[in-house]
Amino acid sequence: DAGITQSPRYKITETGRQVTLMCHQTWSHSYMFWYRQDLGHGLRLIYYSAAADITDKGEVPDGYVVSRSKTENFPLTLESATRSQTSVYFCASSAVSGANYGYTFGSGTRLTVV
């Protein structure tokens, strides 16, 4: 079924490890976004991409790296995981500017850093 898929759904990793969260969408949407959700903070933007090979920082980019070599994939890498990066991570996409029509979200990845 077409949609936006995140993997894994749950992940436990150790402090200092590198971990990559995957995001794949089948609509060829131009815009893709990574948000983190923490209690009391709503959703905060980490990185976003307007098209393949175009990425930019959001509100909380430190400690994260993204790439977008293909339109459909937008992986998020934590270079050296810290406990403060324990969170639920959401990938989202939008065909046109998300400002106009809103986002379609993946089901999220719950990441625990121990």
Add this chain to the structure above:
Amino acid sequence: AQTVTQSQPEMSVQEAETVTLSCTYDTSESDYYLFWYKQPPSRQMILVIRQEAYKQQNATENRFSVNFQKAAKSFSLKISDSQLGDAAMYFCAYGDNTNAGKSTFGDGTTLTVKP
């Protein structure tokens, strides 16, 4: 920078009753969009309703409607005939075309529906 404020961390409603969730925002733009998203316990974020700022008419989607007060920068969500399946966290969000189409989210309101 644009901000979105949801002043009610938690709300509850009796099944079949009506509940209103509040949202205020701050922007200097005249052309923008507002959204309500629902996040049930499954964690999946679902777009519930969308409002274009240039439209005076309030958006409606079945039992969900909004009260959009542009001058007051207020955007509340009304849920009529509440159902157990409406229990979720609701996020208000703002977007405009000046900031690469990024949306800003409020902190959310957790809605409990009592049978």
